[in-house]
Amino acid sequence: MQWADFLANQAATHSLSPEQTAAFVERLKTENSGKSEAKVARELNIGAAAFKKRMTEVYDKFAQSYPELAASKSRGRLEKLRACLTRKYNGGQDAHPTIKEIHHNIPPAVPFEKFVGREAELQNLHQQLQTSRQVAIVAVAGMGGVGKTELATQYAKQHLQNYQGGVCWLSAQGIDVGIQILIFAQLEFKLIAPDDWELADRLRYCWQNWQQGEVLLVFDDVTDYKTQVQPYLPPELPRFKVLLTTRLGFDRTLPQLRLDVLKPLAAMKLLKSLVDRERLKSEPWAAREICKFLGYLPLALELVGRYLSTEEMQDLSLEKLLKRLEKKRLEHEAVAKANPLMRYEYGVAEAIALSWKQLDEKAQGLGCWLSLYALADIPFSVEWIKDDDAQEFWEKAIAQLQKLHLIQWQSKGIYRLHPLIRQFFQMKLDELSEADEVKTAFAAKMVKLAKQIPQQPNRKDIFNLNPFIPHIAEVAIYLSQYLSDEDLIWSFTGLGRFYEGQGLYQQAEPWLQQCVEKAKNRLGLEHRYVAASLNNLALLYESTGRYSQAEPLYQQVLELTKRLVGNNHRDFADGINSLAGLYNSTGRYSEAEPLYLQALALRKRLLGDNHPDVATSLNNLAAVYSSTRRYSEAELLFQQALELRKRLLGDNHPYVADSLNNLALVYESTECYSKAEPLYQQALELTKRLLGDNHPHVAQTMNNLARLYKSTGRYSEAEPLHLQALAICEQTLGVGHPNTIMVRGNYARFLREAYR
Known part of the structure; x- marks a missing residue:
């Protein structure tokens, strides 16, 4: 038995925790005998104080077996413990009488200190095996390369002394498992059943005469429980324990320990055990990204770590390797083939292929x-x-x-x-051969979902569509070549709507910009989808207060639309309406009004009087009248727009909340506060319910209601609304947005009036 294995066994015998075991084994390793405590602590990536605390706990536990440790001063305890353990290792008087008599055929394992990130799983595995009174069958299941066999090997080695009856390792993919059991019994215990007996009888003879003590049988790489395990199970006696490693998932009648990939920190620790520490420290971002790209899979991490450690790759930067992995993926030599020094005989693709074939x-x-x-x-x-x-x-x-x-x-x-x-x-x-057809069908499915994202999604829309957003984005980025011309812009447009509708303008902008570029590159400059994508981008610029960027885009859209469909088309009405909206936002009311009137007339002629776009035109024109103090005209149009929207869209729609807010604004402006207040409150409640508490539209209505409370001298009700509105605007729009500046100005005026 190697010294490191002996130390691991002693740790298990004295019930050390995984953290205590790591400190104990590292401190007692022969090559560390001359190192300071601080240096050993650094090698474990822990602080000196934490290391000292763990070793104190180790000494206290070993003092129960070695009383001389309790009497030793702190400075001499290490050497006293080393001496006691050395005597025991060399078979001294206080040595365990059976320490070298435990029979096993456990395959080689990586050094204990290089087995990282599985401490909890080892402990859990031992608990499961020890608590069962019957045959404890624990399936260490998981995808190829996750480390099932290594976990079982480490467990068997570290807990060898728990199994005085021996550890019998059986390869489910080797010769008949029953024959393997007979060979082990013959070699280790000299148990030889007559050759003319049936296999079942010969196995029964072995079980009856097996060496005393708890026994661990490991069935490695099980692919068929019924034929590879069930016929060869030992008697249902508590001393026999059975451990399986398998890629399969069993039903819940079989206790299982499901093995997942490593946690990010453990993955980095594994990489550090294989690659020069300073090399990783010089490129920490690239090291983390490599771990992430490999999905924290132990097999892949070990392959890459060993690849980087080869002499010819000493000068290869981690960033360059990451780029090569991203380009060649599973075909890159770093992960394609097993390293000759590794126990595992497959590269990553080969390991997954074993499951694929089933x-x-x-x-x-x-x-x-x-x-x-x-x-x-x-x-x-x-x-x-x-x-x-x-x-x-x-x-x-x-x-x-x-x-x-x-x-x-x-x-x-x-x-x-x-x-x-x-x-x-x-x-x-x-x-x-049908790969392109499959990708085309998938892209079309995602676009169908993207088309369902409304211009102003509410909370229910967002909840229902949120699970599909990353997959719509996947199509936009990587599969747009499989989209038809008719579907080309919809993944980008849908993503823009999804984020913009929540007030997440920064997330929306790149999708809308890419939409413009994709449309231009594939469809040419003279296409209605180019106009539509430019219009969407201009709307976002306007929403974020970048009016100088929005205006030329709106003008391009209008000119392009006129060339493509003429001036008697719905798209042309939309273009006029958008440009008028910009003029209204920048206070150019004399330019906005005729365009709004033109858009309203065109929409009525093309769509009829009962259409949501007509309601929008009525609302927009009323906003100009309100801004120019033509309140009676504004009130009439806002009422018409509200009634039409309720009838066409229902009572629970963001546009209805918008109409309620606008009508209340007219009443507030004419000092009809008793009419304005309930409308503001309805608008606020509806907007919160539909769009969430932290939407810019919620902030706008809060600001208006706070201003009304100030006007009526209800300062204690106004101030919290002012503060909430300002916080939402600064968070969602930024401190320099025109709406944020306006809300901040209203709050400043409130403070001057309320506290003068």
């Missing part, structure tokens, strides 16, 4: 389809499928992928793909 055609097809989704939660429910046979078809495909841990169940109808599995599925998709 899938039937429908499950493979579903895996390819799911790979087109973004690296985010995937909403994939089969409940909408009405045909029961078709629904069952897809349910079975999902079940296969889950059973082999190729997809991860998050919640009902929601799944996730590991980044490297997703890459593997994409590679398999690209090998298919």
